[in-house]
Amino acid sequence: MANVIFKVGTKALFxxxxxxxxxxxxxxxxxxxxxxxxxLFATGKAASQTAAGLMSAEDKVKLDNLSAGTVAGLTPVDATIVIADGEEGTKTIGVQVSKVEGNTIEIEDDGLYVAKDNTEYAIEKLGDAAEGYSATYRLKKTVDGSSSYVGAEINIPKDLVVQSGSVKTVTDVADDIPTLAIAKVEGLQDALDGKAVESDITDAIAALDVEDSAVDGQVVSAVAETDGKITVTRRALVANDIPELAQNKITGLTTALAGKQDNITFETAYDASTNKAATMTDVDAAETAAKEYTDTALTWGSF
Incomplete structure (x- = not known):
């Protein structure tokens, strides 16, 4: 076996x-x-709950983050969770109950407890009815054996005494309503007799139909309605009823005027009886007559 050399130093020297x-x-x-x-052959001994030793970097971070009222990795989300310091450095996690009045939640040895509502209600008939009534009832409230009346008295009139009865839950409203004849409802038939029937309505609508046609030389001057019926009033057409129209609003007028002479000049004052303006038809007729003219007085051989 080879000899082994042992050296001691720091990480930096190594x-x-x-x-x-x-x-x-x-x-x-x-x-x-x-x-x-x-x-790397070995590291120092890791720490445990019973012996000192090395601690990992992750464990050191958790240790540094520990503070009163917390546990590593745990943080209360609201006031219902309580993390407290216990004995010998331990931590405890508990439940906190609101102290607001009316809260019925309690902490028992085996967990949270909500007390059962021991309130009961009952309708009780009083021994003596109110004056003028056949019976008087009161609503009684009982909480944990202690009773008291709540609300006003319920007085039953003498002419509305119920000898017996039963409570029924309505499941189908239509089935629980009895069929009644019209005669059984006081005044219903008389009321119905005065109501309009379908033919009354259609006849009234038909009476509103009014036919009206255009009239030559007349215009509508007024429209009136009385009880749903419409009437029309007319009058004779006058010049003011015809709106003034621009030249370009009359189809073909501008083109027709473009072919006409702009001005006619007379040597003397214009007289409609003597100064007649010739139309194109007059000019065409005059031209034709000139071409066909023969002077019978001038013939060859008369000189």
């Missing part, structure tokens, strides 16, 4: 060695590590 001897054990005091050459 890292500074350019070459580690494989037959040498290096004990690094500051980090509690043992190397055989470049190979």
């Amino acid at each position: 890292d500074a060695l350019e070459q580690k001897d494989t037959n040498t054990l290096y004990w690094l005091e500051d980090v509690q590590e043992l190397y055989k050459g470049n190979l």
Whole structure:
């Protein structure tokens, strides 16, 4: 077997060695590590609940984060959770109950407890009825054996005494309503006799139909309604009823005017009886007559 050399130093001195001897054990005091050459051979002893030793970096972070009222990794989400310091450095987790008045939650040895509501209600008939009534009832409230009346008295009139009866839960409203003849309902038939029937309504609507047609030379001057019936009033058409129209609003007018002479000039004052303006038809007729004219007085051989 080869001899083993044992050296003691720090982590910095070990890292500074350019070459580690494989037959040498290096004990690094500051980090509690043992190397055989470049190979990590062992570390210091880990701490436990009964003996001191090494602590991992993760455990150290958890230890540093511990504070009063917390447990590593646990934080109360609201006031119902209570984390407290126990004996010998331990932690306890408990439940906190609100002290607001009316809260019925209690903490028992086996957990939370909500007391049962022991309130009961009953309708009780009083021994003496109120004056003028056949019976008087009161609503009685009982809490944990202690009773008291609540609300006003319920007085039953003498002419509305119920000899017997039963309580029924309505499941189908239609089935629980009896069929009654019209004659059994006082005044119903008389009321129905005065109501309109379908033919009354259709006839009234038909009477509203009014036919009306356009009238030549007349315009609508007014429209009136009386009891749903519409009437129309007309009058004669006058010049003011015809709106003034621009030249471009009359189809073809601009084109037709473009082919006409702009101005006609007369040598003397215009007289409708003597100064007649010729139309194109007059001009065409005059041209034709000129072409066909023959002077019978001028013939050859008359000189």
